[in-house]
Amino acid sequence: MMEAPLDAIVPELEGDEFLMWEARQPGRYELHHGFVVAFAGGSVAHATIALNLQILLRQAFPAPCRVFGSDLKIEIARRTYYYPDASVVCEPLDDAATLSRAPIVVVEVLSARTSAYDRIEKRTGYRSLESLRAFLIVYTDRRRVEVDLREEGSWQTKVSTDGTLSLGETGIPLEELYA
Numbered sequence: 001m002m003e004a005p006l007d008a009i010v011p012e013l014e015g016d017e018f019l020m021w022e023a024r025q026p027g028r029y030e031l032h033h034g035f036v037v038a039f040a041g042g043s044v045a046h047a048t049i050a051l052n053l054q055i056l057l058r059q060a061f062p063a064p065c066r067v068f069g070s071d072l073k074i075e076i077a078r079r080t081y082y083y084p085d086a087s088v089v090c091e092p093l094d095d096a097a098t099l100s101r102a103p104i105v106v107v108e109v110l111s112a113r114t115s116a117y118d119r120i121e122k123r124t125g126y127r128s129l130e131s132l133r134a135f136l137i138v139y140t141d142r143r144r145v146e147v148d149l150r151e152e153g154s155w156q157t158k159v160s161t162d163g164t165l166s167l168g169e170t171g172i173p174l175e176e177l178y179a
Helices: 015-023 044-060 115-127
Strands: 029-032 035-038 066-068 073-077 080-082 086-089 103-109 134-138 145-151 154-160 164-167 170-173
Touching (some): 015 029, 015 080, 044 066, 044 086, 044 103, 044 134, 044 170, 073 115, 080 115, 103 115, 115 134, 115 145, 154 164
Parallel strands (some): 103 134
Antiparallel strands (some): 029 035, 029 080, 086 103, 134 145, 145 154, 164 170
């Protein structure tokens, strides 16, 4: 017997409806403009780079900031929630919280299946957050990181392929990111 597609099972949801629905599910899902999308797993390269990045971000952003992996949702809008591969949050969060509304850094590590969506749709969503200072797109098939930095109220995109990735006042060595 063939299973029904997820969108045939789950109707369009609003923010609070989605949060309650997802809390009862065995897997993880994102909410894209009211539509539920299954959260996909990644490759060994994806997992390695994401973990390296979380460690390096923790060194670059000490307490009171906290670094999270892909378990913390980011609320983009009432009908849009994403799970980035890494985020830095400096607002106080309760340990039972499942989402943040004010990250300062968000990272998407690309996979072949979600690359276009991450580079276009998610980039636009994340950059709409007032708190966000940097959005990183990290490639897994080559040494390349696109960094969108908010500087004096406007976004500037820079590409790093070697040396140190600049995040304003701090930097991340690409050699260690891709180790």
